Amino acid sequence: MAADAPSPRGDAVYLDHAAATPLRPEVAAAMQEAAGTAFANPSSPHAAGRRAHAALEDARERILAAIGCNTSGPHRDRLVFTSGATEANRLGVVGAAAGLSGCIAWSARDHSSVAAAAQDLVDQGWAATSLELDERGAVAAAGRFVEALPADGRAILCTTPVCGQTGICDWREPLPGWMRSHPRLLVHADATQAVGWAEVPFRDLAAMTIAFAPHKFGGPRGIGGLVVRSGIQIEPLVPGPQELGLRGGTEPTCLAVGFARAVELAVAERAETTQRLTRLRDLFESRLATAAAAAGLGLCVVGKTSDRAPHISTVAISGCDRQVIAMAADLAGVCLATGTACASGSSEPSPAVAALGMPAWVTHGAVRISFGRSTSEQDVLAASERLIAVFRGIATGGLHPAPRHR
Ligand code: PLP
Numbered sequence: 001m002a003a004d005a006p007s008p009r010g011d012a013v014y015l016d017h018a019a020a021t022p023l024r025p026e027v028a029a030a031m032q033e034a035a036g037t038a039f040a041n042p043s044s045p046h047a048a049g050r051r052a053h054a055a056l057e058d059a060r061e062r063i064l065a066a067i068g069c070n071t072s073g074p075h076r077d078r079l080v081f082t083s084g085a086t087e088a089n090r091l092g093v094v095g096a097a098a099g100l101s102g103c104i105a106w107s108a109r110d111h112s113s114v115a116a117a118a119q120d121l122v123d124q125g126w127a128a129t130s131l132e133l134d135e136r137g138a139v140a141a142a143g144r145f146v147e148a149l150p151a152d153g154r155a156i157l158c159t160t161p162v163c164g165q166t167g168i169c170d171w172r173e174p175l176p177g178w179m180r181s182h183p184r185l186l187v188h189a190d191a192t193q194a195v196g197w198a199e200v201p202f203r204d205l206a207a208m209t210i211a212f213a214p215h216k217f218g219g220p221r222g223i224g225g226l227v228v229r230s231g232i233q234i235e236p237l238v239p240g241p242q243e244l245g246l247r248g249g250t251e252p253t254c255l256a257v258g259f260a261r262a263v264e265l266a267v268a269e270r271a272e273t274t275q276r277l278t279r280l281r282d283l284f285e286s287r288l289a290t291a292a293a294a295a296g297l298g299l300c301v302v303g304k305t306s307d308r309a310p311h312i313s314t315v316a317i318s319g320c321d322r323q324v325i326a327m328a329a330d331l332a333g334v335c336l337a338t339g340t341a342c343a344s345g346s347s348e349p350s351p352a353v354a355a356l357g358m359p360a361w362v363t364h365g366a367v368r369i370s371f372g373r374s375t376s377e378q379d380v381l382a383a384s385e386r387l388i389a390v391f392r393g394i395a396t397g398g399l400h401p402a403p404r405h406r
Helices: 025-037 047-066 085-097 112-123 142-147 175-181 253-268 270-295 322-332 360-365 377-395
Strands: 078-082 102-107 127-131 154-159 185-190 208-212 224-228 299-301 312-317 367-370
Touching: 025 047, 025 253, 047 078, 047 253, 078 085, 078 253, 085 102, 085 112, 085 154, 085 185, 085 208, 085 224, 102 112, 102 142, 112 127, 112 154, 112 185, 127 142, 142 154, 175 185, 253 270, 270 299, 270 312, 270 377, 312 360, 312 377, 322 360, 322 367, 322 377
Parallel strands: 102 127, 102 154, 154 185, 185 208
Antiparallel strands: 078 224, 208 224, 299 312, 312 367
16 A cells, blocks of 8 residues: 555555545645644634634635636635535535525436435425436436426536546536526536546536535545535525635634645646556456456446546446445455445445446446555555455355345
């Protein structure tokens, strides 16, 4: 393992970076400094409070600038700090809908926190549109939702630029044109797996709320953010004077400082990290493919021919159930996931994989392996070797009784 990646168990290889990444030393150092200089309540009017307030606002501006939003002028965007991406998704969807009626569209690509927020609006009487996925794993026909918008009410279109389960990218829809021609349309983007991996042209996209969280790219847990583009009105979920009235409660200045450092590093290193992890992901998948072919097993890499972010590989091996793989992999020294962390342990297959209409052995067998900045080639080689043994053991019935799916 690379030096800054703590090993969760002995020599276990950590390949669950889409769930959480190790805190980067540079980020920890920035937070440590802020803990000394900016510990006060940023709302306190005295000198120490003013120092904390300045550090908080500096972090906010740096994060907005790093992801290409406007930090000054009449079209200045806002960033609301939240507890993570789950809360940011809820604030972006439910907060934008407060007191209004309208229609909302989302898809199986979206994280469960987006789906849950959308479902709450539907329970309150909003019209729902479930967007289908095409065979590449992208939303098939969001244009139809936009074309059929009723003459009044708010319309919210949820989009996930990088799917948290499969890594499949989808941000090439003609969003700017739709936003221009439908002023009532608000796009909520869950960019949690995109920041640091995919270059999403937020600068060109106006009517948006954008959710993300730094623990996905070397930053601290316990903080996330919702960008509210200029001109968008939202209501707080927790009222209070902080965060421009959009989220009550004392702001976590040290976490915000760590967030800013993490996002700046992730964006600055994006090209290099993307190139390195694409190579490692391809190496991992080709090792698995060779071993599967030699053992006469079927291998499916979900989204193999789609545009994918480099850090996620979702794979299934014929005859292997995902829950059994996850347990056996853990015992063999590989930390991986059956799906997004909040759904781990669920007996239901991931909606994002199920929606692709693949054979049952893929839907029920797919596990998510995710790489990060601290992943080394040695990690990938060790993990693929261990996983190949796990797959062989399960498929031949020698390791665990695997539920069989045709
Ligand atoms: N959205 C996506 C796409 C995710 O992958 C995740 C977490 O895995 C979340 C939202 C939720 O993030 P958080 O754990 O910060 O609430």
